[in-house]
Amino acid sequence: MGCFTFVKIMMVLFNLIIFLGGAALLAVGIWVSVDGGSFLKVIGSISAQAMQFVNVGYFCIAIGAVLVLLGFLGCCGAQKESKCLLIMFFAIIMVIFIAELAAAVVALVYSSFAESILKAWATPALKSDYGTQSDVTQIWNTTMTQLKCCGFTNYTDFSGSNYYSSHHSYPPFCCQSNTTICNLAAAESSAIEGCFNRLLLTLKQNANIVGGIAAGICALEIAAMVVSMVLYCHIDKNGVS
Numbered sequence: 330m331g332c333f334t335f336v337k338i339m340m341v342l343f344n345l346i347i348f349l350g351g352a353a354l355l356a357v358g359i360w361v362s363v364d365g366g367s368f369l370k371v372i373g374s375i376s377a378q379a380m381q382f383v384n385v386g387y388f389c390i391a392i393g394a395v396l397v398l399l400g401f402l403g404c405c406g407a408q409k410e411s412k413c414l415l416i417m418f419f420a421i422i423m424v425i426f427i428a429e430l431a432a433a434v435v436a437l438v439y440s441s442f443a444e445s446i447l448k449a450w451a452t453p454a455l456k457s458d459y460g461t462q463s464d465v466t467q468i469w470n471t472t473m474t475q476l477k478c479c480g481f482t483n484y485t486d487f488s489g490s491n492y493y494s495s496h497h498s499y500p501p502f503c504c505q506s507n508t509t510i511c512n513l514a515a516a517e518s519s520a521i522e523g524c525f526n527r528l529l530l531t532l533k534q535n536a537n538i539v540g541g542i543a544a545g546i547c548a549l550e551i552a553a554m555v556v557s558m559v560l561y562c563h564i565d566k567n568g569v570s
Contacts, residue, residue: 472524
């Protein structure tokens with residue numbers, strides 16, 4: 330009974346942290362969606378090699394909502410010793426775990442397929458939003474500055490874009506620093522690499538760190554599933570619903 334009580338308390342505390350973290354992430358996502366400019370001013374000075382191919386606000390809202398749900402199910406399921414809440418917690422963690430494994434397999438085995446999916450989404454957004462939406466423009470400017478890249482694939486992502494239509498040139502990141510006007514000839518001769526390839530190179534250079542973080546997340550998810558099942562089985566054994 331003492332061991333069960335300890336596991337129960339740790340489950341409650343762990344999921345309370347997840348709940349609070351999810352709530353904070355949800356608040357940040359709402360902040361970014363409502364007033365992205367002020368958020369970027371806050372993080373602009375401390376942001377490093379950021380790679381943003383998705384809407385940051387909606388991404389934070391989605392992840393935050395999932396974490397809040399998980400924290401609530403895990404915390405209340407353990408505290409109230411509810412088999413229903415615990416099995417829901419277990420099911421959601423398992424779905425996330427399987428989805429992560431599937432994404433990892435696709436990224437490793439079908440990297441070109443993963444690239445085509447990202448490109449199909451990112452390139453049209455880049456053409457329409459870069460230069461017209463300040464938050465998107467600043468995020469891409471930070472990305473291209475830190476990674477020393479141009480566009481998703483290369484300078485051709487900006488051909489026919491709103492930015493090119495209004496400036497009649499490519500962003501300066503697509504040309505060498507000594508180029509005055511980044512026109513088509515200058516962009517072709519500069520041959521600045523796309524941000525996707527630069528990101529892959531950065532990930533390969535930091536493969537140990539990335540692998541360690543991924544392994545740590547998987548270990549936490551497995552531990553959460555094991556603990557939830559231990560609590561579930563103990564509750565079932567004692568006839569608590």
